[in-house]
Amino acid sequence: MLETSQGERQCILAPFSPTKRRGLLRRLCEQVEEKLAPQPASELIRCGIADQQGPVGPPGKKSLLPECFACSAAHGLERHLVLLVTIATMATTTTEKMAQVKTFVRDKVSQTTDAAGLSVHDARIKGQNTMRQAQQKTASASNTSIESLQFLMDKLNRSGIVNDAKLLGQAPNLLISGLTGGGLDDRKLLLEQIVTLLSGLPASSHISQVLSDTLIKIIWGDLPHPAVSFMGPEHRFRRPDGSDNNIQNPNLGASGQPYSRNVQRTHPQPVNLPDPGTVYDLLLARDDFEPHPSGISSLLFNFANIIIHDIFSTTREPGARSAYNQHSSYLDLQVVYGANKDEQRRVRTGALGLLKSDAIGDWRLAMMPPATAALGILLSRNHNVIAKRLYEVNENQRFDNLKDEALDDELFGTARLVNCGLFLHIILRDYIPVILNTNDSEWFVDPLNPIKDLGGALDRGNGNSVAAEFSVLYRWHAAVSQNDEKWMNDFLESQFPGQRPEDVDPMEFLGAAAGLKKTFQDADPSEWNLHGWERDEQGKFDDGLLAQIIKDAVSDVAGAFRARGHPSWFRPIEILGMITARKDWALCTMNEFRHFLGLKTYSSFSEWNPDPKISQAAEMLYGDIDNLELYPGLMAEEAKPSIPGSGLCPGYTISRGILSDAAALTRGDRFYTNDFSTSNLTSSGYLYCTTPQPGSHGLMGKLIMTTLPGQFPHNSIYALYPFRVPETTVGILKEKRLIEHYDTSYPAPARHWFSVESYSATKDIIEDSRYFVALPPMSYDEGLMTSALASIPRWQDEVTDYYSINVNTVMNTRSIPFSNSGRQHIVDLLEVVNTVSAQFTSRLFALPTPGSHGLHLGMSPEQLSATLAKPLAYAMYGSFDSQGHQTWQLEEESEACMRRLKTLIWARLHTVDGILSPVFSLVQNISNLVGGPGNIAANDMARHFYHTLFASGKSNDELVKDCLHMMVSLTATHSLVLMQTFKWFFREENADHLSAMHQLAHKNDPASNSEMRHRLMEAYRLNAITPPQAKFALQAVALPDVGGDKKFVQVGDGVYIPPSALYRDPQLSKEPERFNPNGSLPVRLGLGDAPSQSILEVALPAIAKQFFKHSGLRMAPSGSPPVVNDAGPTPNQKLPYFVSNHGLEYPLPIDTSMHVIYNVR
Structure with missing residues (x-):
């Protein structure tokens, strides 16, 4: 600071014009940077930082220093630079951290000032003169600043007041996080050490005052003054007239208030303005x-x-x-x-x-x-x-x-x-x-x-x-x-x-x-x-x-x-x-x-x-x-x-x-x-309201496709980029090489959809591929995969034993006590089901998983379950036009997962019977000796399965598709079916059925197992909410409807099959809504493919049995995942979505939980 003849204190750069002042500020920062390397404090002080004892500039004047460095009306850039130099004297730091400081200071000054009005040479001369003046004024104003810095250095180097290595190592981080607004790692206890440091400094020292003031500013600035948000219910929502937006001034900006005036009119207005x-x-x-x-x-x-x-x-x-x-x-x-x-x-x-x-x-x-x-x-x-x-x-x-x-x-x-x-x-x-x-x-x-x-x-x-x-x-x-x-x-x-x-x-x-x-x-x-x-x-x-x-x-x-x-x-x-x-x-x-x-x-x-x-x-x-x-x-x-x-x-x-x-x-x-x-x-x-619509970086497409379901393709530029004419958007997408992902045509009128209400019609639609096709296609060689499954000796017993043992194991390892007595445990049912179903898929298809073999191969069960769920979600809902706002994300996630899975399956096919098979068997044996059993090489079940596939003579590419589609249909279906099934049994009115399942779970005779399977399928039939894949007409056809009427479907029309028609049509029984423990009404699981259906009919009862055998089984207070209903293909139909733990929505229970409580035997 400089002192005028009148005794007023003003900024050291005040004598210069604003343009020259900006140039000098830049030079000032450069001199600080030159002195940042660790060296004696006296050398650092020679950079010319002025002493700070008063406001920057004359009283009542606004500081001309960059606003981004201003601490308050009374403090400016020089004080920050004093802190910068003080921290720089703490000699133990790294070059990288100092580089961060230098880069930040340079960028901040460059962002807030224009080019200096002086030449480089003139700026250097003026800067040196100003620095010398500032140094002289600093010395006269306070003869203790240099001594205080030296005292600080001596204190840090010789005393045990603070853990100097810990403090000094974190000092640059303090500066960077303070200047940039980044978070300070409070686990380093830096604040406490600074307080200890201050307590050891002379109370009258200038450096003590600077650091103390900075500390106060930091803790004062943590909270708003006055408060800006209040808890009262009257402040939570917008008022009809817009009042109470500013709680201290409720009428500010409300309806019926006068316009404000920004600009003072001082120019004399002509007497006669033009008409x-x-x-x-x-x-x-x-x-x-x-x-x-x-x-x-x-x-x-x-x-x-x-x-x-x-x-x-x-x-x-x-x-x-x-x-x-x-x-x-x-x-x-x-x-x-x-x-x-x-x-x-x-x-x-x-x-x-x-x-x-x-x-x-x-x-x-x-x-x-x-x-x-x-x-x-x-x-x-x-x-x-x-x-x-x-x-x-x-x-x-x-x-x-x-x-x-x-x-x-x-x-x-x-x-x-x-x-x-x-x-x-x-x-x-x-x-x-x-x-x-x-x-x-x-x-x-x-x-x-x-x-x-x-x-x-x-x-x-x-x-x-x-x-x-x-x-x-x-x-x-x-x-x-x-x-x-x-x-x-x-x-x-x-x-x-x-x-x-x-x-x-x-x-x-x-x-x-x-x-x-x-x-x-x-x-x-x-x-x-x-x-x-x-x-x-x-x-x-x-x-x-x-x-x-x-x-x-x-x-x-x-x-x-x-x-x-x-x-x-x-x-x-x-x-x-x-x-x-x-x-x-x-x-x-x-x-x-x-x-x-x-x-x-x-x-x-x-x-x-x-x-x-x-x-x-x-x-x-x-x-x-x-x-x-x-x-x-x-x-x-x-x-x-x-x-x-x-x-x-x-x-x-x-x-x-x-x-x-x-x-x-x-x-x-x-x-x-x-x-x-x-x-x-x-x-x-x-x-x-904050997540952009996939396919664009904005949310206009979300508004259009949510409120006008089925009127725009999910990748239409007319919905995703509606604020530019299509020709302009096409040019931009071509330049960015993204055009192939978008539909650039003028959107056609919405597709005509039919909702089929009779079971006989749904049966024809699902089974007759001559007239209807599912999109996206998930068909595969079901006959070959069924034969491969049947080639496994005692495959049904293998499946039952595998699920029974592993569900019990995972339940025991993942559950935690729910009561102080430890007699009740709580576990996430969906986590158990997803883990075990993914483990079985890994075993059947011999997919490597990270684990005891010590190699980072394959996916964990949790990763595999999530990866397989995304393609199934897209297969189920991806073709519903009404879901345009959801389709892009479902398709994008599905494609990414499918690519990863194809790589795994392709590699496995080449290691079962291919040239690499002996190598992988050797690696597996070594891994077993060193780290315990692993699954690098194929197990017996998988070898039987794959041998049948190879015997078909199909190419590996064809087999990859068959395996992949079966895996997708099989794995994620477990949690969808069991979640809906258990929800039905947990209803208060179904307590007797829950008790019956508990009794059956303790029996192991064929009749009891069959009854359990029937009861399980019945509960799912009555509580199923997810429709099968949409179908599209390949030919014009007349479909039977309720009451003997017919619906005439044209080529390209879509057909929606509600679960009520598939499972609860009166054609099926006299009382289709009534639970029949001995009933044999058809239940379609997953995508309805035969191999997956066969496995699920064996696996699901084996899983359920391990839960139902525990007494006191009930839903935890947190309940089941929320279900929301989105627009369906017809006005009277809705499509259910499960809300994940993070608020996202999926056709399957992905990234969600369903906790159950049970008594420990």
């Missing part, structure tokens, strides 16, 4: 259409309509308060939910948190192009999808004790948080990336996360108030496409018959708008007439119609931002906007707004827009560039080019303002920052 109509005609009126240079689709601007009208709603009727925003200043989807209690009440059903069918809360969406209204409907539907899913999952029994209104409010509030979260992440990961032209990059602007370092945390969640200047900035009418312009022309010509746009008086236009508003407000939102679309009996619009509107909007290129680009019927709207900005709001000028944003002000009209037709017209209207009003200044400014980093291509000023406003809207929202958590949204809700 707004003339301004429109000369600067804004569209002369012809120019397509958007980045190939942006009109759907992006329809989505922009949702965003803009969600945060801006200005009443323009005479006498109204136009300075007040009728909507909140938050992205809280008031266009869907309404902007106050009354509007919200009108769109809600009042039960289970649901909205009325296809209801939206803002009538203005009906006055916009059809795709805008369609997007509002999709967001409304998505709320109901979420609310139903939350209720089904019922995470941690969240809704068990709630009824009626309380349950409705809880579900509604939570679903709204999740729906708004999806809306936000579409903005961040679909919308803004197109604006920035990042071309399918995984990177995206994320302003939400905590940003914290030694200087403290960057504010977030402290509320927002949208400014009137930004209401003007978002008038993006030039981007209206030709199709949307035509719709607008037709609509407004119907409202003003026989009139041209220039003939319509603005007040006449307001009158017509007021009449339309009243028409909608007098009707129930679930009955609103949107563009003449018809509603069905439930009040829903046709999925195919909405999908058609979305597809056409994706194909429709938007207009370019430019002067003279606004469609003609926007004339009265633009005039009203200019009048409001000029008279009601008295906004700043164009140059004043640019100065506010930190941009260079324009010196001439030709600099603002080089097109002489535009610049000359503007100059004639305004005379001086400083008189140019904000509204026409923003709308008619020269547009940015389309380049990487610039995709929207608006005017330069709009481009700068968009990102600033986006940060304020998102980072300022408490519900998107501090309270955006699994606590409030639930784990499954949080995952749903």
Whole structure:
């Protein structure tokens, strides 16, 4: 620090200009880096770090040092550098760690400063002079700093106050984690050692004060001051009017609050401003259409309509308060939910948190192009999808004790948080990336996360108030496409018959708008007439119609931002906007707004827009560039080019303002920052709204395919990348060599699906391959594999013994005591079943597993079980069109697993009877001697099995396919069947059947074993919820239906077989819903292939027996995995999904648990 003649203390760099100061700061860091190598403290002090005894710069002045280094208003970069040098004197560190420090300091300074105004030579001379002055001032201000550093070194080297090796080795990590916001490893006890170190320093020493102050700042900065998130139930959910977002200032940004003003207007306004109509005609009126240079689709601007009208709603009727925003200043989807209690009440059903069918809360969406209204409907539907899913999952029994209104409010509030979260992440990961032209990059602007370092945390969640200047900035009418312009022309010509746009008086236009508003407000939102679309009996619009509107909007290129680009019927709207900005709001000028944003002000009209037709017209209207009003200044400014980093291509000023406003809207929202958590949204809700749709880096595809099931292929660019026209998307995907993964064609109408309700029809469909085929195909040579299984001596006894022994072993090793007495144990039934079924598969197919042989070969049982489950999940649900939002992930995971499994099976085939067989047998024998039994070489069961396969004469590639498909069908089916079976027995009303199973489990005669198998299959038949694979018609055929009717299926149509038709049709028995212990009704297990079915019918009773033999067997309080119902192929059918422990959804119980409790004998 330097001391002035008046005794004031100021920054040592204050005498230099800001440009030179930046250069000197860079040189300052370079000198520190040169001194970082361990050496005497006196040498380090010569780097010229100024003493810190007061604020950086004169009182009341903002520090000119880089903000990212600022600790507070009173501390700046120099203090951090003092800490840097202090830590550097702790001599025991590594070159790598010091390199991290140097790199970080260099990067931080480079990121926050521009190029230095001085040459390298001049900067060096000035820097050396400044450092010498600083060193002199430091010495005069405090003659103890050098001595304190030397004392510190002596203390560390000679005393036993601290474990110096441990402290010194962690010192660089302390610096790095502090500056970067990384986590400090508290297990190293570094904080405690620093406290011990401070206690041994002289209390009056300067270095003690510096380190002590830094410690206080660190622990003070750990917590927000004041608190930003509160536990009260009244603060958990968004309020209808958006209030209480900032708890300390509840009305900030709420509906009905005034717009804020960002820019102070100081430029004298001309007495006679030009007529707004003339301004429109000369600067804004569209002369012809120019397509958007980045190939942006009109759907992006329809989505922009949702965003803009969600945060801006200005009443323009005479006498109204136009300075007040009728909507909140938050992205809280008031266009869907309404902007106050009354509007919200009108769109809600009042039960289970649901909205009325296809209801939206803002009538203005009906006055916009059809795709805008369609997007509002999709967001409304998505709320109901979420609310139903939350209720089904019922995470941690969240809704068990709630009824009626309380349950409705809880579900509604939570679903709204999740729906708004999806809306936000579409903005961040679909919308803004197109604006920035990042071309399918995984990177995206994320302003939400905590940003914290030694200087403290960057504010977030402290509320927002949208400014009137930004209401003007978002008038993006030039981007209206030709199709949307035509719709607008037709609509407004119907409202003003026989009139041209220039003939319509603005007040006449307001009158017509007021009449339309009243028409909608007098009707129930679930009955609103949107563009003449018809509603069905439930009040829903046709999925195919909405999908058609979305597809056409994706194909429709938007207009370019430019002067003279606004469609003609926007004339009265633009005039009203200019009048409001000029008279009601008295906004700043164009140059004043640019100065506010930190941009260079324009010196001439030709600099603002080089097109002489535009610049000359503007100059004639305004005379001086400083008189140019904000509204026409923003709308008619020269547009940015389309380049990487610039995709929207608006005017330069709009481009700068968009990102600033986006940060304020998102980072300022408490519900998107501090309270955006699994606590409030639930784990499954949080995952749903933050996980990108596979196949893209965004979530727009998830919204489209979830709310319009079956209308888009799962890999359609029309759903995954809808904010660019298809031609642009295709070019990007080709450049990235990803085009083969996508369907680039215009999506065809949805496939026609039939749901078959009779057992006779299902039997024909499943068994007759001439008419129907399953997709994806999982067929294989079942006859050969059945023969191979039968070639194993006593194969049924082998299977029974294997499962009985190993289930008992795994149960004993994986269970833990459930009571203090130890008489009750608890175990994860699914873990036991998955482990043993994978072990059997490994044995039958002789797959190597890591273990006692000491070699890292193959997969563990847990890995194999999970790997085989993914292809089965895809085989079961991958062909249902309604599951487009799930299909990509299922297919991708399946393909990865299949590739890995094929490699294992191929290697095994070459080591059983091939040239490598003797080698592997030798390795196995050596392994057995050294480390105990292993499974490198094939066992007896596998050798019999494979010998039959080789005897068939089929190629190894064919055998790999046969083995792989049988493994997939067999292994993961165990847990699916047994989970549903045990759930049935654990029901209170089935206690007698559970007792009977316990008694049978203690018997071992053939009759008892047969009865157990029948009872097991009966329980599964009655409780099965998973349908078999979908089938597709190869020929036109008539299927028998219930009541003797027929369903006529055409080529390509899909057929869905519900479990009720397969297992519980009255054709099967007189009482198909009744448990029949001696019944022999057919049960289809897995994919229904014969070899797997044969093994499962033997294995499942053997597994169940080891559980049922224990008394007191019951479900643990945690229950079974939650099941949610997703859209099925027909409106009345749903597809069940099991929710994993991490909130993911699968057709099988993957990565989930089902704990059972039993008595230990």
